[in-house]
Amino acid sequence: MSPRPSAGDRPGSGRRVPDATVARLPIYLRALFDVSDRERTVSSERLAALAGVNAAKVRKDLSYLGSYGTRGVGYEVEYLLFQISRELGLTRDWPVAIVGVGNLGQALANYDGFSARGFRIVALVDADPAKVGTVVAGHPVTHIDDLPALVESAGIAIAVIATPAEVAQDVADRLAEAGVRSILNFAPAVIAVPPDVTVRKVDLAVELQILGFYQQRDGTHPGVGQKASG
């Protein structure tokens, strides 16, 4: 697949990728993947249509990764796929732990979308003794007290919190303590973490409430197209 990057060059060397761009890279990635078996190159215009954004934005976003396009032609799909994957760190495998084996936790454990992108669920964690020892989605449930050992042995750097809101902060503390550096929080609670830990939050109820606002306001959402995490 595509030209090998010379050993030395890494993403992030020098140019800084804006947050807004980072949030769109996965969208481009999926769009590119969808057409990768049919088209060899894409123009910014076409990619923009697939991703639901502006063509100029696509070009500017991609320019932060380097000059990977050919004027008059567009971008080579395979090469771009590789470059974006590399930038997002998807060329390696990320072991992920899910804390909280309730409805949501189980659904996430079964969700194909994670493993499909290089995020491998390697552990399910819960505090309920009744659940510990059972097997969910092919993974045995570990007790949360064993978190430090688990994180260490499996090399877990990313974890998902799918617990009730009441215990989310405690879980976050334990995760940070155990060495986890990135947390995806599904619990409806604001959690505080040390500065070296990154948290992203997905609150399902909040999303509906935002929809409710625009619905009630009757006016449509100012930004057409989908408003995603940003």
Place this chain on the structure above:
Amino acid sequence: MSPRPSAGDRPGSGRRVPDATVARLPIYLRALFDVSDRERTVSSERLAALAGVNAAKVRKDLSYLGSYGTRGVGYEVEYLLFQISRELGLTRDWPVAIVGVGNLGQALANYDGFSARGFRIVALVDADPAKVGTVVAGHPVTHIDDLPALVESAGIAIAVIATPAEVAQDVADRLAEAGVRSILNFAPAVIAVPPDVTVRKVDLAVELQILGFYQQRDGTHPGVGQKASG
């Protein structure tokens, strides 16, 4: 990101609430609810700490709703709860349909957070004949062909897409056709809708990929605090 917001956004209501503010109102709402049984008033400083944001931002956000605070004292919790609820349209009941009764759809159907905020799941919809007729989370599964009648009779204005990506666009078309005006899309696909329909997108895999970027980048996420959807 998109066509013009169109001129004068809502006749009658003078003040326009910025998108960024709307996205934070649910956070304030939850924080206020949490302390409502212990405290009668909150300062912007305190509310800011609870919501994980800046105090000035809280004041500015709330000022868009009107002058509901008392100088030297703060905001009366109960009153503010009511005002925010009203602004978000939560004083009424929103019937919601979930399309796609897979892992995620079922988890969402069982999720307490929705009903807790006035969003009542009134229908589960699927295209699989084997699922139609069964009961999930207390709701019978309806066939998607019956969507128009269902939307009409139950007065559904908001729907959730929890289907595989391949059929998401088709489902969105049917929803829009049936009269649904707001869609929360969990399928990993960009969907196009008529201009009078609002779409919000939650992509679980994308969230992990964004975390992956900052993780690999090693640097922590530039923005302190949690970056939320919206």
Place this chain on the structure above:
DNA sequence: GTGACTTTGTGAACGCGTGCACGCGGCCCG
């Protein structure tokens, strides 16, 4: 090889959101 055409990459302007700083207004204490 030349000219016409296509599409990238980017400089510049604009608009939104954030955070600071401070005035104004209401409360409380003496």
Place this chain on the structure above:
DNA sequence: CGGGCCGCGTGCACGCGTTCACAAAGTCAC
């Protein structure tokens, strides 16, 4: 009743992100 204090509301400046517009650069036909 008056002075002091506290916290809201907001004008202002700054920075990020978006979009336009265009020159540069490459392709393709002949």
